[in-house]
Amino acid sequence: MAELLYRLGRFAARRHWTVIGAWLALLVLTAVTYVSFAGALSSSITLPDTPTTRVSQQLEDDFEGTGGGNGALVAETTDGSAFTAEQESQLGDLFDEVAQSDQVADVTNPFDTQQQLDESAKQVADGEQQLTDGLAQLDAAQAQVDAGREALAEQRRQARESGTLAAVREQLAAAQQQLDDGQAEIDRNRAKIDEQAPELELGKTLSDLSSPYRSVSEDGSAAVANVVFEVATNEVSAEAKTAIEDLVADAGIDGVRVLPSQEIAQTVPSILGPGEVAGVVIAAIVLAVMLGTLIGAALPLLTALLGVGVASLGSLSLSGVVDFVSVTPVLGVMLGLAVGIDYSLFIINRHRRQLKQGADLHESIGLANGTSGNAVVFAGITVIVALLALNITGIGFLGLMGTVGAVAVLVAILMAVTLTPAILSLVGMRILRKRERATLAAGHRADDAAVTDRDRPMSTARAWGVLGFGIAALLVVAAPATQMRLGLPDGATQPPDSAAYQAYEVQAEKFGDGFNGPLLVVADLPAPIAQDEVLAAQAAVGSAMGDLGDVVAVVPIGASKDRDALAFQVIPERWPSSESTEALVHDLRDMTPETDGGVATLGVAGNASANIDISEQLSGVLPLYLVLVVGLSLLILVIVFRSILVPLTATLGFVLSLLAAFGGITAIFQIGFLSDLFGVHEPGPVLSFLPIIATGILFGLAMDYQLFLVSGMRESYAHGAPARVAVQHGLRAGRSVVTAAAIIMISVFAGFVFSHDSTIKPIGFGLAFGVLLDAFVVRMLLIPAAMHLLGDKAWWLPGWLDRILPDVDVEGAKLERSHPAASSGD
Known part of the structure; x- marks a missing residue:
């Protein structure tokens, strides 16, 4: 691979206009396909078969x-x-x-609906009043009949005592018949009321359950x-x-x-806003400070922006046939900018160092492409593999996000190893500062590859102190992650000036928090029921749901076509993303309410329910994906460094920085710590797919920095330097470029923190914070300390494993030996 990249670099240097023209033509082609075939992006995130x-x-x-x-x-x-x-x-x-x-x-029409609700409630109230009045009238009539019976009995007694019973018998019989007729009428009316009372009681039950709904x-x-x-x-x-x-x-x-509402007013986030531009500006400043020339600073930015254009337009060209979640292209831009600048910087930095050592221009370009370019390809492949591995989760939109991100990284790699050499050839010696060119012209050659007194190893006590304090600090930062809850953005998380947020606030204030996340509940009955049994079944199931906590209203919707299922709308007491609403969804699904025909089972739908299902499924695949990434990390690093303990320390360091990044995300976006500083006006659950996305991306980037730092240590150790001296030499050699690369990546990711979109904001923060911790705490502090303590044991590898492992030669050491950088002409 190193030899191939060397030749590719020399070809690009000699045929620079051809290479530049090819990339520009590809940009035009992707722009044409985008205009011709691109479709609309969606802000909705869904999963099948939930x-x-x-x-x-x-x-x-x-x-x-x-x-x-x-x-x-x-x-x-x-x-x-x-x-x-x-x-x-x-x-x-x-x-x-x-x-x-x-x-x-x-x-x-809400006014017609409210009128119907009011009329229905009035009918139930009127029916109840009529029933009460009817019962009162019947009781009064019964009292009259009872009084009449007593009076008639007294008349009969008096007539018997006076001997006139025979004379008044006919009159008494008529009176008795009149009382019997009155009693029969009372009994008939009471029977009617008794027949109507259960239905009226059912209607009252349903009315009471639904009355809070407005x-x-x-x-x-x-x-x-x-x-x-x-x-x-x-x-x-x-x-x-x-x-x-x-x-x-x-x-x-x-x-x-x-x-x-949010379901209608969903907005597609802008790909490049003021925050993102500010991140690029900071990256440009870092490049200018490190490289010392405006041309040198512009070159990585130019290749990265061109790569982002090609990757984004190419990917979005497929949005007409593939459903793209709106955050997908933004993730591609994030990655494309960050790794595009970094990968080009690594090659430029190596090229500058070789020029200062007296190498010929084109030979230096080829060697830089074959050495640092080889490391770039290997590091980029680790990022690509981690992103493509998102497809194994079986979650479509997540796999597509990983694929689009992988395409952006692939384009960044191709840009770095083709366009960067071509532009370096055009720039020539101007990639060096004037002072550096003057020093070179005077015959002075730099030699920063040799081990010097500056490479004195740290003390063992300091190594233990750094390792202990660093691990403790990361664990403290990671602590909030134990409280992490996953969810998806709702109206409350939208920008305060957006229609979706204002609609959410109006409903919460005027109707109640739960009206922003109504649940649709279907009760499957054990068997179809008759039409006259629907009301009783609705009352039984509705009452059971109403008895649950955190339920404001239960509104019957209707029965299925064959009346084997009933549908309800349930209004929770609290907002859609609250813990109580999540618990309510689970409680409803676990319910088995009794009906006259047997036990019913409940299913729940609605936007709040969908978000809960998506979050639970994503959190379920996270452990599998984390195990996959950690295993992949170990395998790659064992091959690269031909060591067992170096990969173990690198992987443990990655896990620590990842958990600390999760802790920071949870503290700010869920708990609300420093929320105002980051523009989080409504803390809530952590974006459900953020942990998986962050795991894949941060793994790849962590391996980038591990490769560029530790490969220098390995190379120095292989050349005979003591293990602990090699650690310091490798750290000194790679520290400046990795520092610049990390600052650039943090700046680019941090630019997205100030996006107006509630989906992009936590992703930008999580990636920026994760890179900050991994680059500056893990790779530059913990890993050197751990390797110092391990000493020679760090490079131990069983003989049998050494024989079967391929020699990938990431730093291109063999290439350097076969192609020494000559100062003669090309």
């Missing part, structure tokens, strides 16, 4: 008009007063217009229209959602603002 999707499918199949996705249009008066009749009419017209939009099945707030100043889509929310096209947003924005109802 408990939620199965219930949603059942709703679609068996309950007419309930299987599609749902969103909300929240209307509120600007002055807090109740809606006027004219405003209600204008809102009704708006909702009717929205109902005509593509992929919209229905839009409920579509218009109690003060009349806010209303929520439910938008029912023809398909699942994640399948609704961006064009359809945009059309609804446009209708709402152009409504122009005086004194009223209409806000689409």
Whole structure:
């Protein structure tokens, strides 16, 4: 590989315009394919075959008009007063217009819905009052009949005593018949009431369960229209959602603002915003300081930006046939910028060092490409493998994110080993500072590869101190990770000036937190029931759900076509991402309420339920993926360093820095520590796929720094330096370039922390914080200390394993021996 890259570097140096032209042509080609074939991005994250999707499918199949996705249009008066009749009419017209939009099945008019709810409650109350009045009338009539019987009995006694019974017998019989007829009428009416009472009681039970549900707030100043889509929310096209947003924005109802909920107003994050640009500017400053020339600083930025353009446009060209989550291309940009700058920097730094040692220009370019370029390819492959391994999770959108990220890294590698040599050839000796060129012209040659007095090893006491303190510090930072909860962004996490956030706040304030995350519950009955048994079954199941904690309202929706299942809407007490709502979903699924026909089983759907299912499935595959990555880390490092203990320390260091990164993420984005500093206005669960994404990316980047630092130690040790001296020599040789590379990567990732998007923000922070800890704490402090303590044992390898392991020669030592850097012409 080193020899091939050497030849490729020399070819690119000689045919620089050909290489540059080819890359520019590829950029144009990807731009054309993007314009021709790109589709819309989605902000929805879904997984197939989860408990939620199965219930949603059942709703679609068996309950007419309930299987599609749902969103909300929240209307509120600007002055807090109740809606006027004219405003209600204008809102009704708006909702009717929205109902005509593509992929919209229905839009409920909240004012009509609230009127129906009020009328239904009134009917139940009136029925209850009529029943009470009827019973009172019957009791009064019964008292009259009873009094009449007593009076008749007294008349009969008196007539018997006076001897006139025969004379009044006919009259007494008529009176008795009248009383019997009255009693019969009372009995008939009481039987009717007894027959109606159970149904009325069932109606009262259901009315009480659903009474807290409202579509218009109690003060009349806010209303929520439910938008029912023809398909699942994640399948609704961006064009359809945009059309609804446009209708709402152009409504122009005086004194009223209409806000689409997050399910409708989902925004696609910008790929490059002010924060991201600031990160690139910081990277440019670091490059200028390290390399000392503006040309040198511009070169890695140029190749990285061109690589990002090619990778992003190429990947997005497939978005017309593959569903892209909106965060996917942003992740590609993050990685493409960060590794693109770093990989080019490694080759440029090696080239500059060789030039200062007197190497010929093109020979130096070839050697830099064959040595540092070889390490770049190997390090990049580790990142690519870690990202592609996301596909084994079986989670489609996660695998696609990994694949797009891997493509960005692959393009960055190809840019580094082809375009960087070509531009270095164009730049020539100007890649050096003027002072360096003058020193070189005067015949002075640098020799920074030799072991010197500066490579004195640290003391053993200091090594123990650094190792102990570093591990303890990382464990302290990692401690909050023990409280990590996973979830997906909801309206509360959106930017405060966004419609989605404002709609969320209005619903929470005017209706209650739980109205932002209603649950759809399907009760599967043991057998189909008759039409007249539906009400009793609804009351039994609804009462059982209502008895659970954290339930505000249970609203019956209806029965399935063959009446073997019932559907309900359940309003939780707290917001969608709360622990209590998560517990409620599990409690509902575990319930087996009793009905007259037997035991029912419950399934739960809805946006809050879907988020819970996705988060649980992602957290379930995280341990498997972590084991895979750790195992891959050990295997790669054993091959590279031909050692057992070096890979073990490197992998343990990676695990420590990863857990500490998780701790930082949890502290800021979930617990709220320093949340204002990072623009987190509503702490909540950690983004559900962030731990897996961070594991894959940070693993690859950690191996980058491990390769560039420890390979120098191994090379020095192989050349005869004492083990502990080799540690210091390798650290000194690679420290400056790794420091610059880490600062650049941190700057690029940190630029995304200030994104307005609640999905991008924690990813940017997690990667920036993870690189900070791994590069500066683990790789530059803990690993040198551990290797100092291990001494010669660090490089121990069993003989049998040494014989079967391939010699990958990451640093290209064989190439240097076969191609010494000559100062003669090319």
